[in-house]
Amino acid sequence: GQSLEQPSEVTAVEGAIVQINCTYQTSGFYGLSWYQQHDGGAPTFLSYNALDGLEETGRFSSFLSRSDSYGYLLLQELQMKDSASYFCAVRVNTDKLIFGTGTRLQVFP
Amino acid sequence: EAGVAQSPRYKIIEKRQSVAFWCNPISGHATLYWYQQILGQGPKLLIQFQNNGVVDDSQLPKDRFSAERLKGVDSTLKIQPAKLEDSAVYLCASSFDRDRGTYEQYFGPGTRLTVT
Numbered sequence: 001g002q003s004l005e006q007p008s009e010v011t012a013v014e015g016a017i018v019q020i021n022c023t024y025q026t027s028g029f030y031g032l033s034w035y036q037q038h039d040g041g042a043p044t045f046l047s048y049n050a051l052d053g054l055e056e057t058g059r060f061s062s063f064l065s066r067s068d069s070y071g072y073l074l075l076q077e078l079q080m081k082d083s084a085s086y087f088c089a090v091r092v093n094t095d096k097l098i099f100g101t102g103t104r105l106q107v108f109p
Numbered sequence: 110e111a112g113v114a115q116s117p118r119y120k121i122i123e124k125r126q127s128v129a130f131w132c133n134p135i136s137g138h139a140t141l142y143w144y145q146q147i148l149g150q151g152p153k154l155l156i157q158f159q160n161n162g163v164v165d166d167s168q169l170p171k172d173r174f175s176a177e178r179l180k181g182v183d184s185t186l187k188i189q190p191a192k193l194e195d196s197a198v199y200l201c202a203s204s205f206d207r208d209r210g211t212y213e214q215y216f217g218p219g220t221r222l223t224v225t
Contacts, residue, residue, distance in 0.1 A: 035216075040221075042218045043200070045214065091212070094212060095140050095205060095214075096157065096165065097214060098154075099152050
């Protein structure tokens with residue numbers, strides 16, 4: 001079977017750092033993607049890790065450990081606009097994604 | 110660059126009625142996906158097209174759902190007849206940029222369906 005686990009909710013204050021973890025168990029693995037989705041909006045692509053290690057894109061970083069079937073999304077210098085749901089998704093073949101259930105991030109002033 | 114377009118944005122129907130959703134992918138993207146997202150859950154793949162051929166429809170409830178992608182561009186997803194449990198957001202996504210050789214999926218704004 002395919003399963004991805006991530007926390008259902010995370011809260012933090014503006015300016016803080018938050019880490020959203022994702023563990024996965026899938027029949028195929030090409031890489032781990034992260035998507036952001038604001039209420040009522042479309043999921044938007046944030047990052048993709050195919051190899052172990054940390055990828056940094058501005059305030060957001062994503063990490064992957066293939067041996068541990070684990071990854072995380074790190075959000076720094078949190079802003080109110082970062083309040084959204086964040087989904088990890090495993091690319092199980094060239095072009096197919098399996099999504100996790102999502103982590104709702106609430107940023108407080 | 111224009112994004113993925115979907116219509117309508119909202120639809121309310123009664124159970125046993127039929128409904129259709131339309132999607133226009135990003136220009137140049139060969140692969141098109143339809144997802145169902147129930148409130149509080151992640152998107153679940155219903156069907157995947159490569160150009161105008163079906164790659165994966167294993168999760169599509171074929172007794173009531175159908176989809177087509179004529180000419181390998183636009184796509185429609187139909188539900189007939191609708192059930193209460195079909196209330197969800199239906200997301201269309203596209204991927205595979207031939208010029209860049211990338212496979213990231215880009216989503217449209219979705220259609221929020223309410224079945225009463």
